[in-house]
Amino acid sequence: MLRRLFNRAPKVAPVAPPPVPAGLPAGRVVWAIGDIHGRLDLLDRLLSAIVESDPVREGTRxxxxxxxDYIDRGANSRGVIDRLTTLADDPAFETHFLKGNHEDKMLEFLDDPTVGAAWCDYGGAQALESFGLKVPVLKHRPEGWASLSSDLAHRLTARQKAFLESLEYSVAIGGYFFAHAGARPGVPLDAQSDHDLMWVRGSFLNSETRFERVVVHGHTPADEPYIDHRRIGIDTRAYDSGVLTAVRLEGLGHSFLQAVAQGEGDIVVRPWSVSVAA
Structure with missing residues (x-):
C-alpha cells in the first residue's frame, strides 16, 4: 500500500508554452480599437483615419x-452595432469582433430580464434609449423588466442579434493575444475562461507574470494608453473623455492613434506617444 502511494506520479501544474516574440509576421498590419461605448462619431472618424493611414493595396488586407464594449454609456449603441456589422461584410479588411462584458450583460438581459436593473446601473439605460426604449419607472417590478427585455428582442434586427451572438472571446495573431479585459495570470492563454477574458481586472493588472504573448486589451479605463512588456491597454473612456484609441501593430513596432472630440461636433485625429513602462 505504502509503495503504491509513493509511486504515484506527483500532480504537475500546467506550464505555459514558451513566449512568442512580441511582433507580427512580415506584411501583417493589425489595428486594435478600444472600448467604443456608443460613440459612433468617434468610431467613424477613427476608421476614416485608419483607412487613410493604411490604404488598401492589392494583395494586402x-x-x-x-x-x-461597443454599447452602453454613450449615445448611439445601436448605430455602433450597425456600423460594425457593415464593416464585417467589407472584404477590404480582416475583422475580429471580441465580446466585452457590456455585450455579455445585454445578451444576458435578453435571456434573463431580472438582470436588467444591474445592467442599466452601468450603462444599459443609454443602450436601451438608442433603441427607442426606456427603463421601467417602477424598477422593483419584475414584469416591467420582462416586458422591456421582450421589446428589446423585437427591436433588434436579425442581423444585429446575429452579430452580437457571433462575437469572439479572444484572438491570437503573431506575438499578440487580444481579449476584452485581459487574462488570468498563471493560466495558459488557450485555457482562459470566457468569463475572465471579459471581466478580469485586478489580478491581471497587478501581476508581474508574463504570458506566452503580449496581451492587448480594453475594459480598464485610463487617461492614456498603457504599454509594458506584458500588456497593452487602450481603453481611454471614450464615452466620457471623448477620446477613442487604437493601436497599430506592425513587425516589432507599435503606434497609437486617437479620435478626439473637441467643441461642437468637431473631432480631430492625433497620433499619441506613450513610453513603455518598466
Whole structure:
C-alpha cells in the first residue's frame, strides 16, 4: 500500500508554452480599437483615419480587432452595432469582433430580464434609449423588466442579434493575444475562461507574470494608453473623455492613434506617444 502511494506520479501544474516574440509576421498590419461605448462619431472618424493611414493595396488586407464594449454609456449603441456589422461584410479588411462584458450583460438581459436593473446601473439605460426604449419607472417590478427585455428582442434586427451572438472571446495573431479585459495570470492563454477574458481586472493588472504573448486589451479605463512588456491597454473612456484609441501593430513596432472630440461636433485625429513602462 505504502509503495503504491509513493509511486504515484506527483500532480504537475500546467506550464505555459514558451513566449512568442512580441511582433507580427512580415506584411501583417493589425489595428486594435478600444472600448467604443456608443460613440459612433468617434468610431467613424477613427476608421476614416485608419483607412487613410493604411490604404488598401492589392494583395494586402489590414486586420481590424475590436476589443469589445461597443454599447452602453454613450449615445448611439445601436448605430455602433450597425456600423460594425457593415464593416464585417467589407472584404477590404480582416475583422475580429471580441465580446466585452457590456455585450455579455445585454445578451444576458435578453435571456434573463431580472438582470436588467444591474445592467442599466452601468450603462444599459443609454443602450436601451438608442433603441427607442426606456427603463421601467417602477424598477422593483419584475414584469416591467420582462416586458422591456421582450421589446428589446423585437427591436433588434436579425442581423444585429446575429452579430452580437457571433462575437469572439479572444484572438491570437503573431506575438499578440487580444481579449476584452485581459487574462488570468498563471493560466495558459488557450485555457482562459470566457468569463475572465471579459471581466478580469485586478489580478491581471497587478501581476508581474508574463504570458506566452503580449496581451492587448480594453475594459480598464485610463487617461492614456498603457504599454509594458506584458500588456497593452487602450481603453481611454471614450464615452466620457471623448477620446477613442487604437493601436497599430506592425513587425516589432507599435503606434497609437486617437479620435478626439473637441467643441461642437468637431473631432480631430492625433497620433499619441506613450513610453513603455518598466
Amino acid at each position: 489590414p486586420v481590424l480587432v475590436f476589443l469589445g
